[in-house]
Amino acid sequence: MLRKIFGKEFVFCVALGTGVNNPDEWMKYAEKEMRGDSSHAEMTMTIQTPNWTRTLEIESDVKGKKEALSTITSPAKEKGIRTLRLDNNMWNYFPKLKRKVAVSSSMLLASWMGSDFTNDDILKASSMNEDYDHKFAQDDKEFKVIENTAKNNSKVMWPKIVAYASKKDCLPRMYKYYDKENTLKRVLSFDNIKTFDGHIVPTLWIMKPEDDATKSTTIVYRSLKFNTNFKSSHFSQKNLTGN
Amino acid sequence: MKLLFIAFILSAPAFAQFEHDLSGNIEAQGRHSQNNEASREELFQDWNRDDFYLMYGNLNGKASYNNMRLESNWFARHSKSSLYEGGFLATQAYTFPNRLVVRDMFRMQHIKQEDDYKTESILNKLLLGVDFEESRFVFGRMYINYGLGEIFNPINPFNQPTGLTAISQVAQGNDGGSVTYFASDKHTVDLYVLGDKSINNYDGSIDRTIWVHGEVQATEDLNIDYVFGDDQKRYKGGGQVSYQFEEAMLFSQIFYQSHTTHDEISQNFWDALLGYDEQLTNKWHLRLETGYQKKNRFQNPLVFGDRFLPTEYFVALANQYEIHPLIEINGTIINDVKTGFTYFITKGIFSLGSNVEAEVFAFLPVAKGSDPENISQKLVTTDVGMALRAFF
Numbered sequence: 001m002l003r004k005i006f007g008k009e010f011v012f013c014v015a016l017g018t019g020v021n022n023p024d025e026w027m028k029y030a031e032k033e034m035r036g037d038s039s040h041a042e043m044t045m046t047i048q049t050p051n052w053t054r055t056l057e058i059e060s061d062v063k064g065k066k067e068a069l070s071t072i073t074s075p076a077k078e079k080g081i082r083t084l085r086l087d088n089n090m091w092n093y094f095p096k097l098k099r100k101v102a103v104s105s106s107m108l109l110a111s112w113m114g115s116d117f118t119n120d121d122i123l124k125a126s127s128m129n130e131d132y133d134h135k136f137a138q139d140d141k142e143f144k145v146i147e148n149t150a151k152n153n154s155k156v157m158w159p160k161i162v163a164y165a166s167k168k169d170c171l172p173r174m175y176k177y178y179d180k181e182n183t184l185k186r187v188l189s190f191d192n193i194k195t196f197d198g199h200i201v202p203t204l205w206i207m208k209p210e211d212d213a214t215k216s217t218t219i220v221y222r223s224l225k226f227n228t229n230f231k232s233s234h235f236s237q238k239n240l241t242g243n
Numbered sequence: 244m245k246l247l248f249i250a251f252i253l254s255a256p257a258f259a260q261f262e263h264d265l266s267g268n269i270e271a272q273g274r275h276s277q278n279n280e281a282s283r284e285e286l287f288q289d290w291n292r293d294d295f296y297l298m299y300g301n302l303n304g305k306a307s308y309n310n311m312r313l314e315s316n317w318f319a320r321h322s323k324s325s326l327y328e329g330g331f332l333a334t335q336a337y338t339f340p341n342r343l344v345v346r347d348m349f350r351m352q353h354i355k356q357e358d359d360y361k362t363e364s365i366l367n368k369l370l371l372g373v374d375f376e377e378s379r380f381v382f383g384r385m386y387i388n389y390g391l392g393e394i395f396n397p398i399n400p401f402n403q404p405t406g407l408t409a410i411s412q413v414a415q416g417n418d419g420g421s422v423t424y425f426a427s428d429k430h431t432v433d434l435y436v437l438g439d440k441s442i443n444n445y446d447g448s449i450d451r452t453i454w455v456h457g458e459v460q461a462t463e464d465l466n467i468d469y470v471f472g473d474d475q476k477r478y479k480g481g482g483q484v485s486y487q488f489e490e491a492m493l494f495s496q497i498f499y500q501s502h503t504t505h506d507e508i509s510q511n512f513w514d515a516l517l518g519y520d521e522q523l524t525n526k527w528h529l530r531l532e533t534g535y536q537k538k539n540r541f542q543n544p545l546v547f548g549d550r551f552l553p554t555e556y557f558v559a560l561a562n563q564y565e566i567h568p569l570i571e572i573n574g575t576i577i578n579d580v581k582t583g584f585t586y587f588i589t590k591g592i593f594s595l596g597s598n599v600e601a602e603v604f605a606f607l608p609v610a611k612g613s614d615p616e617n618i619s620q621k622l623v624t625t626d627v628g629m630a631l632r633a634f635f
Contacts, residue, residue, distance in 0.1 A: 076635050100391070101522050102491070104490040107525065232425065237466070
């Protein structure tokens with residue numbers, strides 16, 4: 001009966017309405033909720049390895065899909081290190097050295113500050129919604145499994161990402177990243193869902209590389225503001241270097 | 244300077260919205276140095292081996308309210324060595340940049356040198372800034388940072404590159420005011436009006452600097468900086484072009500300084516720089532700088548001034564490699580193409596905790612220069628040292 005009312009199958013994910021059977025709508029919804037049009041986030045990143053642990057506090061500003069600026073605010077030793085994305089260009093700025101370094105596209109998959117997140121992740125360079133084709137994979141009891149395959153003309157880093165989205169709130173709980181050989185390389189899990197400015201967002205992100213079970217990087221969102229008004233000069237190289 | 248505080252306080256009626264930040268660092272450093280023969284025999288630097296100890300720190304304050312901000316930096320340095328007693332020039336190199344406030348009008352510094360020590364306490368930055376949508380106003384003692392050169396950065400006459408020294412965390416203050424106009428998303432213009440009472444060590448009158456720096460993003464990959472103005476009795480002008488390739492950045496600077504605008508005997512200067520910068524891998528950063536710095540025939544050899552490089556036609560290769568997330572190695576080799584003088588600098592930085600790091604460094608002149616008149620090359624000593632620094 002419920003199946004007849006809601007479409008092919010019954011899910012609790014009412015946020016998607018009639019789009020519940022469209023994998024594009026699932027990914028669009030997740031991106032809209034988690035990314036928004038513009039946002040200011042304060043987060044704590046903990047990088048865990050068998051030999052050392054590093055904790056960074058970060059402020060991240062994002063506007064649209066082409067502008068992003070992240071700043072390390074703690075510890076004092078790394079304070080002020082910034083990463084800017086403008087269109088398809090990226091730069092890191094190291095205040096101790098007064099050095100601005102361009103991040104070439106070949107560096108997008110490289111680790112950001114020794115973490116398991118990449119430059120691409122931090123700057124939100126890829127858009128799951130725009131850069132990938134989506135289709136449902138075999139269903140799971142709790143999750144909608146959506147296979148995201150890179151579009152032919154997109155320049156994304158991961159050819160395939162499999163998303164596990166909760167049937168309760170439509171938000172992802174896990175992304176599995178596959179390389180060109182279709183080998184699972186890393187897993188990003190999401191938890192601790194909270195609401196900020198009307199957006200439902202997972203506030204605990206854990207990235208684990210598949211080839212080293214002893215390593216992981218955790219991001220905890222401490223605060224998140226959406227629809228932030230940034231000055232026109234905010235996402236600029238001048239602001240990157242603090243001049 | 245009190246006016247800065249008063250203006251800031253009066254403009255901030257609701258303290259509840261105050262944002263503030265206090266940070267800094269402290270560093271202890273020791274080095275063992277060996278003098279070279281030419282310096283001893285030809286330049287009266289009559290010492291063979293000695294130790295040099297240094298402790299310095301910064302305290303940075305920032306308070307902001309809406310579009311206004313007050314920023315400050317207090318720099319203190321105490322150095323100790325028997326080299327001070329002999330008045331030897333090496334002490335200037337070990338504390339380079341030894342003249343921290345480059346445009347000094349407000350006189351907010353205390354420097355004392357006696358016996359075998361030197362103590363400096365400098366309010367190196369104290370500014371009030373106001374930001375508007377299309378403009379920014381700054382008044383006070385400020386830093387002026389632009390230009391991509393690390394070994395040599397001629398288009399910026401307000402700071403001295405510290406890439407060849409063991410001192411980090413040092414910037415230089417300039418007194419006056421600036422207006423920044425954001426002409427568009429792609430074009431920004433800075434106008435600086437600065438004063439200096441210390442040029443040529445005269446007091447009372449103020450020497451003017453009127454300086455324009457513009458930054459244009461011509462295309463997505465091409466950036467152009469232009470500078471011109473009247474600074475320390477010379478007309479100066481030049482620019483920088485940088486092009487971002489897919490994997491690397493190429494940049495070039497050219498800078499001209501006229502004869503002094505006063506009657507004294509002087510010469511003009513030409514400087515040029517060509518640089519290449521690439522993050523080769525996630526762990527390996529490479530930089531190549533090659534350039535020309537016209538030698539100052541009238542330079543006082545007893546003062547390490549703004550034309551401090553011991554080279555005229557130079558090639559420098561700087562590598563930075565992260566061996567481990569907690570260990571970084573730097574190596575820079577600089578060669579004077581004309582005289583053959585070659586200088587090698589290496590540093591190893593070890594993270595000892597989230598806010599503490601240790602550094603071992605060595606400064607090694609590996610080949611002598613062939614120019615008998617190049618005094619600065621003869622003054623370069625061989626040094627090994629260690630530093631421990633903490634950030635807060």
